[in-house]
Amino acid sequence: MRVNVRSLRKAGFLLLGAALMLLAGLSFYNSRHLKEPVVLGPSVTEVKKLSDYFEGLEGTINDANVYVLEGQEPGGSVLILGGTHPEEPAGRLATWILAENAVLEQGRLFLILSANRSGTTVTRLGGAYPPDYSIETPWGERTFRMGDRWSNPLDQWPDPEVYIHYPSRQELAYMDIRNLNRTWPGRANGTLTEKTCFAIIQMIKEEKIDIAIDLHEAELQYPVISVIVAHEKGQDLAAMTSMMISGMGGFDLGMENSPHALRGLSHREIGDHTDAISLLLEAPEPMLDATRGRTDRKLLLEGKDEFVVKAGEHGLLFEKIDENGWPIDVRVGRHCSAILQILELWTEDHPERGVVVTSVPRYAEVIENGTGAYLHDHRKVSPARLRFE
Amino acid sequence: MKKNFLSISIALVFLVSGGGLVLAAAQGDTPQAQLPVLITACGQSPDSSLLKAIFMRAKLEHPTPAYELILEAAPEDLTAASDAGRPFKSIMIIMGASLKGMGAAGIAIEDELERTEKLVEAARSQGISIIGVHIGGMKRRAQGADPGDNTDERSIDAVAPNSDFLIINQDGDSDGRFTTIANEKNIAILTVAKNLDLLEVVKQIYGQKYPQ
Numbered sequence: 001m002r003v004n005v006r007s008l009r010k011a012g013f014l015l016l017g018a019a020l021m022l023l024a025g026l027s028f029y030n031s032r033h034l035k036e037p038v039v040l041g042p043s044v045t046e047v048k049k050l051s052d053y054f055e056g057l058e059g060t061i062n063d064a065n066v067y068v069l070e071g072q073e074p075g076g077s078v079l080i081l082g083g084t085h086p087e088e089p090a091g092r093l094a095t096w097i098l099a100e101n102a103v104l105e106q107g108r109l110f111l112i113l114s115a116n117r118s119g120t121t122v123t124r125l126g127g128a129y130p131p132d133y134s135i136e137t138p139w140g141e142r143t144f145r146m147g148d149r150w151s152n153p154l155d156q157w158p159d160p161e162v163y164i165h166y167p168s169r170q171e172l173a174y175m176d177i178r179n180l181n182r183t184w185p186g187r188a189n190g191t192l193t194e195k196t197c198f199a200i201i202q203m204i205k206e207e208k209i210d211i212a213i214d215l216h217e218a219e220l221q222y223p224v225i226s227v228i229v230a231h232e233k234g235q236d237l238a239a240m241t242s243m244m245i246s247g248m249g250g251f252d253l254g255m256e257n258s259p260h261a262l263r264g265l266s267h268r269e270i271g272d273h274t275d276a277i278s279l280l281l282e283a284p285e286p287m288l289d290a291t292r293g294r295t296d297r298k299l300l301l302e303g304k305d306e307f308v309v310k311a312g313e314h315g316l317l318f319e320k321i322d323e324n325g326w327p328i329d330v331r332v333g334r335h336c337s338a339i340l341q342i343l344e345l346w347t348e349d350h351p352e353r354g355v356v357v358t359s360v361p362r363y364a365e366v367i368e369n370g371t372g373a374y375l376h377d378h379r380k381v382s383p384a385r386l387r388f389e
Numbered sequence: 390m391k392k393n394f395l396s397i398s399i400a401l402v403f404l405v406s407g408g409g410l411v412l413a414a415a416q417g418d419t420p421q422a423q424l425p426v427l428i429t430a431c432g433q434s435p436d437s438s439l440l441k442a443i444f445m446r447a448k449l450e451h452p453t454p455a456y457e458l459i460l461e462a463a464p465e466d467l468t469a470a471s472d473a474g475r476p477f478k479s480i481m482i483i484m485g486a487s488l489k490g491m492g493a494a495g496i497a498i499e500d501e502l503e504r505t506e507k508l509v510e511a512a513r514s515q516g517i518s519i520i521g522v523h524i525g526g527m528k529r530r531a532q533g534a535d536p537g538d539n540t541d542e543r544s545i546d547a548v549a550p551n552s553d554f555l556i557i558n559q560d561g562d563s564d565g566r567f568t569t570i571a572n573e574k575n576i577a578i579l580t581v582a583k584n585l586d587l588l589e590v591v592k593q594i595y596g597q598k599y600p601q
Contacts, residue, residue, distance in 0.1 A: 239438040239442035243439060243443075246583060246585070255439060
């Protein structure tokens with residue numbers, strides 16, 4: 001029997017291609033369906049869905065959980081958004097710490113851990129990002145999806161040639177129609193991402209939220225870094241928070257005003273379209289820098305990169321970096337301390353609308369004990385006190 | 390207890406920062422100014438919000454509002470205040486620029502420099518004290534800006550040499566820029582380690598005690 005070498009070679013390549021497709025497909029599938037446990041903390045009284053506020057999201061991947069924490073004493077209401085940009089993990093992890101640990105003495109806290117849940121199910125296309133990462137805890141590891149800046153194209157596609165923001169009609173980058181922080185205030189008949197913003201806006205109105213805090217991370221080559229960005233309604237609160245944190249919080253936190261001319265961002269549109277004060281927190285994340293080296297889990301968690309350090313030596317960065325990098329615990333700790341400071345100052349000035357939270361670690365504690373110290377063993381809690389993201 | 394949180398915190402900051410507030414020895418006593426004060430900025434810096442927050446917390450006693458923030462203050466604002474029977478006695482001008490702030494407001498640094506020059510001129514003619522304030526640290530200096538962006542330095546050049554005295558976060562004077570100007574022009578300079586120390590500075594300048 002004569003063997004046709006050419007056919008064999010073709011078949012070999014075909015099989016190799018199929019195997020690669022299978023492996024990549026499995027990776028995508030596993031990432032999209034990875035369950036992230038949330039152990040409900042002592043003050044979580046209810047877990048709602050975004051579709052409770054806008055039924056247009058029901059049945060979609062972005063029908064996110066809304067964790068409601070309530071204190072004994074009535075007071076104000078504060079919303080904290082994690083996962084607006086899921087490739088900025090410190091924000092999500094900070095909301096996780098709050099959900100699993102916070103004890104509310106006064107007021108209500110609303111937490112969304114995956115504001116753009118679709119964006120948590122994909123990493124940057126062609127970016128070779130790790131699909132997930134694990135946080136060490138005293139009882140083992142907790143694994144989280146890495147995510148992307150934009151909604152997954154599987155959930156919202158195609159992108160338009162030009163993205164015209166609603167309602168300002170400002171022209172924005174085409175892919176930002178999938179960017180949850182470019183689609184505020186959203187609309188009921190819009191894209192999935194716009195509908196998600198619309199649902200959160202409805203929630204803010206219905207729940208009479210006083211302050212909405214959107215948690216982010218930024219590349220060191222971006223000038224808006226290590227700051228609170230504040231809508232004019234929150235400038236005094238942000239200014240005092242900045243000074244208190246920089247004075248005694250253990251790290252420097254600047255302040256920027258939300259520009260009027262840049263539309264679609266939470267710090268602008270939530271403040272403009274609701275009664276809430278809107279604030280956005282930025283922590284440094286070297287993994288987002290364009291000049292980074294290998295983009296792996298180590299970089300994500302340790303924040304160390306020699307190429308970013310080199311960029312700093314050439315004066316190209318807006319934040320300092322050295323051989324210690326920007327570890328995840330430092331970034332998470334910054335968010336925790338800033339949130340607590342905002343709540344304390346708010347409560348001091350508005351005692352009747354106060355939100356008093358205890359049992360949440362501050363910057364120094366998160367660094368000393370590690371983020372994992374505040375994630376509880378989900379294998380040992382009753383199903384009634386367990387949710388998944 | 391919660392009510393006292395800020396006061397206790399501020400006291401701690403003073404202790405931690407070793408008193409925080411430093412008066413340049415060569416200039417003698419703490420410079421004084423009078424209320425009400427107009428807060429403005431040359432370069433649309435959001436640091437003006439920090440200063441406003443300081444005045445809010447300081448709760449300085451004065452028959453009329455002790456302070457007013459007008460980001461784009463012009464000589465007409467001085468006239469209007471005077472006509473209203475509450476003339477400004479001092480002006481604090483925040484130095485350092487925000488490209489984002491100016492861009493959002495559709496303002497160029499040249500506009501800001503021109504406005505500041507006119508404001509300083511009007512203030513001088515009316516006997517109003519001019520206090521140059523830089524509290525953004527090196528992030529509001531050319532070293533902390535995009536390569537080639539010298540708007541921060543132009544803002545400093547427009548304000549610092551024309552001030553009666555300066556209030557500076559010491560981080561922004563790491564290269565001695567403000568100290569050099571102060572020495573050359575014989576201007577008093579108050580330096581703070583942390584912006585929270587500004588509460589004490591404001592108290593000293595306006596001769597009042599921070600409310601307990």
